[in-house]
Amino acid sequence: MKMNLPNQLTVLRILLIPFFVFFFYASQIPGNGFIALGIYIVACLTDLADGKIARKYGMVTTFGKFMDPLADKILVITALILFTADGRMSAVALIIIVAREFIVSGFRLVASDKGIVIAAGMWGKVKTTVQMIMAIALMIHLEYQWFYVVEQVLIWLSVALTLISLYDYISKNISVLKEE
Numbered sequence: 001m002k003m004n005l006p007n008q009l010t011v012l013r014i015l016l017i018p019f020f021v022f023f024f025y026a027s028q029i030p031g032n033g034f035i036a037l038g039i040y041i042v043a044c045l046t047d048l049a050d051g052k053i054a055r056k057y058g059m060v061t062t063f064g065k066f067m068d069p070l071a072d073k074i075l076v077i078t079a080l081i082l083f084t085a086d087g088r089m090s091a092v093a094l095i096i097i098v099a100r101e102f103i104v105s106g107f108r109l110v111a112s113d114k115g116i117v118i119a120a121g122m123w124g125k126v127k128t129t130v131q132m133i134m135a136i137a138l139m140i141h142l143e144y145q146w147f148y149v150v151e152q153v154l155i156w157l158s159v160a161l162t163l164i165s166l167y168d169y170i171s172k173n174i175s176v177l178k179e180e
Helices: 005-025 032-056 062-085 091-113 122-140 145-177
Strands: none
Touching: 005 032, 005 062, 032 062, 032 122, 062 091, 062 122, 091 145, 122 145
C-alpha cells in the first residue's frame, strides 16, 4: 500500500515514540532531556502538518482518520505515563485522560464494525493540543514555583478538556451504540 504524505507523517509520529522514551530516560547522555523534548516537538509538529496537508490537498483517507487520532493518543499517553512515573503529574489526571481515550476508542471500534469512520472533533483537537503543550511544559520543568503553577494549570485544564471532549464525543455519536 502506497501512503500519501499525511499518512507517512502519522506513521513517523508513531515511530518517534520509542526514541522519545529512550532519550527521556537516557540520563547518561548529555542533554538527553533536550533531545527528548526535541523529538516530542517534532512528533507534535507532524500532527499539525499531516492534518493541514490532508485537508488542503484533498488527501484525507480512512487510514488517516483512524491512525491520526490513534498516533496522537499513543504519543500523548506515553508522555503522561512518563511524567506520572517521574512524579511530575498526578495519577488521577492520568487515569481520567486514559479512561477517556479507551471510551473513545471503544466507540470508534463499534462504529468501525458498522462501517462508520468517526473523525476527531473540534474539542478532541483542542484537548490534544493542550495536552501536547502541557507535555512540553512538563519536559521543560523549570524549578520555579510560578512554573510549577503553570504546569498544574495545564494538567488540570487538560483534564477538564478531556471531560468536555468526552461529553461532546458521546453526545454526537451515541447513535453508534443503538442496536439495529
